[in-house]
Amino acid sequence: MQHSITIKSFNPYEARFPNRKVLSASEIDIIKQLRNAGIDVTVLPDDSRPIEYIFRKGNNILDFIYPFILTLWHEAPKEVVLNIINDWFRTRFFTSGQVDQSVKDAATQNLVIVENNHGTIINVNGDIVSPERIGEMISRAQSERDAFRRSLSSVSSYPDMPVPLHRDHRPDVVGWAKISMDNFGLHIDKSIITDPQTLSDIYAKKLKGFSVAGIASKSVCSVCGDDYVLCEHRTGVTYESIECFNTIMKATFVECSVVEEPTLSNCLLELLVNQQEHREG
Incomplete structure (x- = not known):
């Protein structure tokens, strides 16, 4: 059985630009890395809408300020997924002899992996993340989406x-x-x-x-x-x-x-x- 992952899209500009299935540019790149390793990735909602992505110049932290939740299905090996993601960080943000820690810290806060077979949630460092923490991440993202609704109008x-x-x-x-x-x-x-x-x-x-x-x-x-x-x-x-x-x-x-x-x-x-x-x- 092929290992598979689902990733839920998040559109911070939903109020102004509704019904768009949106990811960040970095999320697109991580998905490509996973697929190139033979892992099937589905972006939710799984419908006929095309996948679009946010582009902006500046701080790469911005690609990781919203929840990026990967759910593993069919016992997809978390160790393999963690290695792929951490290799991605090393190749993308390796500067001055080390990974840009500010970007990695942002991702550690907001990129999490859920093992669907027994519900364990971990971050990119392999540390356990509580369901309450996931709720805080989602609530903060929704608050920022509401703030963009007000500012853009x-x-x-x-x-x-x-x-x-x-x-x-x-x-x-x-x-x-x-x-x-x-x-x-x-x-x-x-x-x-x-x-x-x-x-x-x-x-x-x-x-x-x-x-x-x-x-x-x-x-x-x-x-x-x-x-x-x-x-x-x-x-x-x-x-x-x-x-x-x-x-x-x-x-x-x-x-x-x-x-x-x-x-x-x-x-x-x-x-x-x-x-x-x-x-x-």
Whole structure:
């Protein structure tokens, strides 16, 4: 009998973008690693909806701030699954001679394995996790989803800047922007920061620009040309001299954040100039 695992999807933006079966980019990569090891993985709910994934630039901790619960069926060996996941961390986040501990700590808190045959729950270190802890994880994730519902539906006090700005892709609104899109991508035409701490961190160069979060509904693998979510290839891995990367062909814009590692660093100077204009106005 083939070993199998089920993983439940979680959409933090459900209120604004409902009925989407969503995973993080890291979860997609772990699933590929498990499948390449011969383990069957099913993403729940097991229906006809396609699997989509969240993309965002910045801290990799964000991929592990929501519960990632793997349930083992048919006596799938937990030791094998643990080894695969920990090998994945070593190859993905091995920097300066060690695994990025901040990412590993986040995963230790939120990535758990449930052995369905006798109900034991463990984390990526192999430590026992209580059912109460699982309940806390789920409750915290639901609270953050509710916070995104409120922030993404917020009404701006600046009619010419209707789009809320966040910090580090978390729910709190720290400013407002006017955003446009063309064939070259997304542009922040005008913006203002209303949160004093965020503004202070921008002037101190702790925050260096903008980053976009979205839900990718179609992406193509550079190795095989097929749907990246469904194929076996993994980004950053070279297959017969061809490095794998995925090109997002279709996506839904979710939110824009001020971050430390931006994709839109050229917008920061414009933000500060605009901020000064509002102060003088």
